[in-house]
Every structure is written in C-alpha cells, then in structure tokens.
Amino acid sequence: MKFAVAVLACSMTLTAAARLKPDATVSAQAPDADAHKAWMNDATDLQEDIRDAMRAQDGAKIADAATKIEALMAKTEAYWSAKKAADVVTLAQTARSHAKDVATLGKAGKFDQSNEAFGKLNTTCNTCHDLHPEKR
Numbered sequence: 001m002k003f004a005v006a007v008l009a010c011s012m013t014l015t016a017a018a019r020l021k022p023d024a025t026v027s028a029q030a031p032d033a034d035a036h037k038a039w040m041n042d043a044t045d046l047q048e049d050i051r052d053a054m055r056a057q058d059g060a061k062i063a064d065a066a067t068k069i070e071a072l073m074a075k076t077e078a079y080w081s082a083k084k085a086a087d088v089v090t091l092a093q094t095a096r097s098h099a100k101d102v103a104t105l106g107k108a109g110k111f112d113q114s115n116e117a118f119g120k121l122n123t124t125c126n127t128c129h130d131l132h133p134e135k136r
C-alpha cells in the first residue's frame, strides 16, 4: 500500500512536469526505479513466506512463493537488460534458476535440497546488492 501511494505520487509529479515542459523528455527512469524497488520488497515478503513454508514443510506453499520470486527476477532481468548491464542480467538469471530449483524441489517434497537452493538464491540477492548497480 505504501508503495502504491509512492508510485502514484511519483507519477503525478511526472505528469505535472510533462505538462510544464511538453517538449522535454520526461525520464522514464523514476517510475521504473520505484517499480524495481516494489519488486524487491515483494521478493523479501516472499522470502519470508518460503522460510515459513520450509518450517511447515509445505511444498505447495514453497513452490508458490518461489515461482513468484522467479517471476519478479524475470522482471529484474528485463530491467537491467534494457540498461545493458550484462553482469547484473546474469545475476538475475542465476536468481531465476535457483528460484526454479526451490519450487521444483519443494513441490517434490525434497525439503533439504529445496532449502539448499533457497540458500543459493539468498546469496544471489546479496551478490547483486553488493554490486550496487543502481549507482552506475
């Protein structure tokens, strides 16, 4: 909800800016960056869902949350692909691959292996953050 408000406020500012300067190229960067942050916060919520589902050994819930993270990482991949940041794209692909493993293994009831893939996924989140691609 907080994010929806932030995105709304931001797009209103952009609309106002566009009205003031009809010929100016209003950067698409700002709302994109907000969307990117929203995906990341959703991914964190889903990470929490996976932790809970691992404890409960609920394969269907693990698979559901991991599949959603995979979709968010696909968006992340497209975002950085548009910015031609090849190393970041590769990390997003790695995250997708680990998320798929978490889902498949979780669904199959292989919780130890699923949890291992989850650990790799979480490491990939941190590896990408340590690169600070948003500062490029």
Ligand code: HEC
Binding pocket: 033, 036, 037, 038, 040, 041, 043, 044, 047, 069, 073, 076, 088, 089, 091, 092, 095, 121, 122, 124, 125, 126, 128, 129, 132, 133, 134
């Ligand atoms: C391919 C790169 C990449 C991967 C993989 C990645 N992130 Fe991020 N994440 C970023 C970048 C870049 C930022 C900083 C965005 C900004 O400040 O504009 C970020 C920021 C965040 C934030 C802070 C958002 C905010 O409101 O400022 C959270 C939380 C987060 N990521 C969670 C995750 C989780 C959880 C995963 C793994 C499931 C993950 N990220 C995987 C690139 C990545």
